Amino acid sequence: MADRTTMRTSTALRRSFGVAPELRRGLVATLVLAVIGTGLQIVVPVVLQQVIDSEILGSAAVDTASVTRRGLIALGAVVIAMGARYLSLRRLVVSSASGLAQLRVITFRHLHRLSLLDLQSERRGALVARVTSDIETMQQFMEWGGMGMILGFSQVLLAAVVMLFYSWQLSLVVLAGVVIYTLLIVYFQRVLGRAHDRVRERVSDSLAVTGEAISGLQTVRAYGMEDVVKGRVDETLDRQFSAEVRTAILASSLFSSAELFAGALTAVVIGVGVVFGADWGLSAGALVAFLFLVNLLVDPIQRLVETLDQAQSAGAGLRKILAILDTEVLIKDPVGGVELPEHGIGVRFDRVTFAYPGGPDVLHDVSVDVLPGQRVAVVGETGSGKTTFAKLATRLLVPSSGVVEIGGVQIDQVRFGSLRSTVAFVPQEGFLFDGTIAENVAYGRPGVTDADARRAFDDLGLAVWIDSMPDGVRTNVGERGSNLSAGERQLVAITRAWIADPRLLVLDEATSAVDPALEVQIRRAIEYLTEGRTSVTIAHRLATAEASERVLVFDEGAIVEDGSHAALLALDGVYASLHRDWEGAVTSG
């Protein structure tokens, strides 16, 4: 909060109104209804006070008819107040739910536009929190805290106005008191804020340790470390507990001392009123009324400040969401984008360099020309820049400098739709969505039927495999494809690319070992897939490199060798040495 670079909550709120206009729709009417509701509630005690004073405590006999009439008036006021209150609350419910739903979808869409750099695994959880828990926090605040603030403010305002009618001098005394009181509470709130930060730290510690205990249970069990883990969890929970209790005690002491201040203020008002009242022309009734008004005024202030605290955390969530929306989209659909030609899709890199922000070059000054129809294998050790090369060729990343061309067109000039229908990228870990195999295949081309999917498996020589699945193409793959083995997931990912029918295929072979029989199927499927297309395959297997027309060898971010398998073997350089390693692993014994 002290950080000057962060956006003020009010600014953030204004911006969110711009992003999600549903949030502020009809806000004025909602406020007016809320004020009417609160205002009429003050009418009730006033009417009752009059009844008591004039009829019941009056010297004459009680006029029951008059009492009944006034009672009915008060009842009418209550009913109208209730209606106004309900309407304003309901409007707030609708506008906050609709507005936040709007904000959630907009943020989600933006997440998908972000560069892969921002979507790296370590940050994913935090990104998802933007559209889940951050929105929830705002939801809670807008529904309860927001309305509390509106009602609180209108109560303070009304009480202050009525006070001025009774005595401006005493009002000044009260005002001075209220200012001090407010400052005091704001200060307390800041002290408390630090305590809350400590609690939050402890909470995230115990969350992390608990999460580990559960997700790492197999390891915990395998090493018999149940007691160690339980000890760790208990320790963090104890620390969390003591931070929480300390904060609770601090909070209650701070707020009860504020109560003391309210008591002191009442005493001062009585003292001042009694001593100077006669000079100011203050009546006894007016002073008594004043005492009630002081309570009416002081009471919401504490709640308002507490709500401000909630507003801060809602604001923090909102700022994080806005920060996502502010993240520049590096990869945009170009305005007036070019269509790729039907034929002759090759890839050309011209002096391309790539580095992650603040990091060293991953690729350095790479120039290469993959001809249409060529089958290229890319090899190199882990970290040599192979995968980065593949992602640049499909515009999943953008170069730091240099130009990537596809089909003779600069890649950032190609219309998105044309690029995605021409080029397919098959990542190492074929990600599957929870659903059937056919649904996952159809992900490559919307509108594909179960029969089409089934035919695709036939075409790729995978009929036997798909038939071995319990429900064929209708087999459910489970969350993230967990019902299938890693190799089987690859088969589905390959079929998905096949059905998309790209003219340029960029494929990152999986590294994890699968059993030989499945591996053979995968490789055959890949061969069918690359047949008749331009293809760039990141090869982790000897056979893939051997089967390609051309091999590009990466080393430390540069292409160091380029030629056919046989030629590179003869060269006896980096490729030949990699080849020896492979061969040793595959055929030894």
Place this chain on the structure above:
Amino acid sequence: MLGGGLRLTWGFVKRRPWSFLVAVTGAILFVSAIVASAVVVGRVTDELIIPVLRDGESTEGKLWPAMALIFAVALWKAFGITLRRSGAGWLQFGTRADARKALIDHQMHLDLAWHDRRSTGDLLSVSEVDTNQGTFVLAPFPYATGSLFLLIGTIVLVALSDIVLGGVILVGLLVILVIDVSGAFRTFGPFVEVQEQRGVVSEIAHESVDGALTVKALGRADEETERFRRASDELRDRLIRVNSMWVGYRAVVESLPSVITIALIVFGAYRVAAGAVTAGDLVTVSYLLSLMTMPISLLGFVIWEMAHSMAAWQRVRGVLDAEDLVEHGDAVAVDSGSGGAVDSSAVTFGYAIDDAVLHDVDIDILGGKTVAIVGPTASGKSTLALLLARLWDPRSGEITLDGRDLRDFARSELAGEVAFVAQESFLFDDTVEGNITLGSDIPRGDVIAAARLAGAERFIDELDYGYDTRIGERGTTLSGGQRQRVALARALVRRPRVLVLDDATSAVDPSVETEILRGLRRSELPSTVVIVAYRRSSIALADEVIYLEDGRVLAQGTHDQLLASTPGYARLLRAYEHDMAERERNREDAHG
């Protein structure tokens, strides 16, 4: 539901009676201070304000005592607030911590079959969200209890002065309670639906962001957004439905105290006119009632919270009541310093009741040997490995270590004998060293030796802080192969008598893998090594091969024996070369 909620809350209170007592004492002090402050203001009005301002009397000797009295009551009130809020916090947070500890304790001893049926996210949400929601009622409960005393006292007092007026208040309160209870019932279902839909939205968000690369590569961002929008819109509609109901109830319930007050005055006027009560009594009664507004709405609040707590606590109970505990015998490990012999006889196993993964598995592994388990996909290799480490128990048959059933070992004894390394290595949010020792007291030298044997020494030395580098979720990210090697070092440092490797080096470069496996054979480890292998190089290093197909052991013997005797094994191993040769021919055909 209300009875259940009360029983649940009472159960919590009984376990932490002192904090509850403190909080209730505070609450009673607080509510009585409210009454006292009303009385004091009344006295000050009668004895100071009216005499001075109306009758022009002197303030002499009255002013300071009056102010002191008001301040004293504020002090009393402040003391009550402090006790109440501190006590309630202590009660609520303590009970929540108790519940979380109990959950972890219980889950640590539930078997993996049980864990398999529940997702990690689900269990974490029980531990975090449900314990919180389930104990939340404890925050307002002491206050509500204190208020209840005040309410009952008020009703009795009013009824004593006039039975009709007492009746009016009682009926009014009952109406409020009935509305609150019916509101809690009616919104309960829709509330649960909102929670469910929140889960759906969060699932889609997680899945979609995890699969972002695929979404991008296939240009499906718009469709994903549409999918998310549908779920989000459904959540919006459900939220609007339940919250509209809730604000309707709130608006009615919060207006009712005013209605009761009006009724009291009107009825009271008739009673005064009839001479049944005095005017002063009526004023006192109506004033007391105005003080009741807060406690009344608090009681309603507690009823709603009880309903929500019940629902959440049912999920906590679901975990705590699970009885699928791992059972242990009392056998202890022997420190023989040589590899253990592992046998299985007639082992049958399945993850689901109607589906068997292993049938009648009989294997016989001699101490100190290296054995490879080989078989096609889904033949049961990994399952067998899990059974050998007793991560699951056979449905029938038994697995023995040196002739003793694995189930006879006392808790944590077996872990000292058998070390299991899975393909997916789990790293704790700890240092490299902590991940290898797992909290045991092991000298640094042994840790380094184990890391060397696991082929991890070099990259660990290159990390910023070496063995003290923090890894895991919130630390440095290691590659898959590096993670696997740390996990392997973790197993090796324990010098287990049986080492079970389930494709534990799959992400390591083939040449490095071979080096590691050769190192294991050469080292002085007193281990029997069982390795689920996919690569020929790993199989080649084994003394013996166990070949599985469709959950049955088809053969056990040396590689050469199996090549000769078992066509399936030979086919599997040759599949690779076959295919290579075939392609080689095709290529020659094409060129020729």
